[in-house]
Amino acid sequence: MEPHLSVVVPMYDEAEVLPVLVSRLRGVLDSVPGLDGSYEVVAVDDGSRDATPVLLQRYRREWPQLRVLRLRTNAGHQAAISAGLTAARGDWVVTLDADLQDPPEVLAEMLAVAEDRGVDVVYGVRTDRSTDSLFKRQTARAFYAVMRAAGARDLPSGAGDYRLMSRATVNAVNALPETHRVLRLVVPSLGFPSATVGYRREERAAGRSKYPLARMVRLSVDALTGFSLAPLRLATWFGVGGFVAAVLLFGYALVAKWQGHAVAGWTSTVTIVAAVGGVQLLCLGILGEYVGRIYAALQGRPTYYVAYDSLTSSPGQDDAPARAATPPEAAPPAADAPDGPRTTARH
């Protein structure tokens, strides 16, 4: 029987936090009113290099609802969530970070709100981010402001990747052909009726953040180029501005020549050359981002490869990666190593 609720938890090198996560999440899920154990926890092991896979197998023995989905390589947070969404079977699916920054207790409230109000999506909204660093808060605020200015108007303020989605929503997300999707933007854009539930963002329970600055920048660029043509238009506006400036300068140069005084300086020339060069490089970069996305879309290469799914492996094979039995239409098999485990892959 399909579970009522799936909890997708992406994890990358989270061995330190796993014991706390398992006991707290299990406590919450076992006591959600009316759920009666009809849930699955899809732990997406995003190619961890520490003891995460070993610990997961251990916990699985005593927690029947725990399901382990192992990706072959580190695919990144968003791709790991996508892998979990594709695998999840529940009528409702909630995505949750492993580090307990988003308290699992809120999950029961999300489910209640969704069922009471008849909405498809319930966003967890961080009402208090005082435990995040000032830098993280400021960059997050800038991210939401830029995204809203770029046209993502229905983006709920302060919503991260803690959200509950109905089966219809998850199916709609899974059906999108887009690679490198940023779910916190994609889900609102689908237009399903939604509600929000506020919560306080907590301190990471253990371990270190897996989101260095470079990854945050990547996520923002993916978000912006995946959602808006505004940067491309920006390039056009730079071009128009540059052209107008060039015409004016030409006029000025002619006037200066007629009036007989030589163009004064070197400084202005250098400034102009540098400015024009800078704008051109910026525009090229913007174009490059979009060309890169077109290239990635044309290649159609999956953003993750599933190496193992505990649900479809036969009993006794717990510790050995088994053949994944995802239907072929849902997941075209990736290029297989002849002696390696079968893998399935999706965007």
Ligand code: UDP
């Ligand atoms: N994560 C992942 N793959 C990655 C990086 C992170 O699955 O390549 C997971 C990580 O284990 C955690 C969640 O994504 O459950 C959010 O990461 P983290 O807490 O490090 O980010 P932060 O909260 O610092 O932004």
Ligand code: MG
């Ligand atoms: Mg975190």
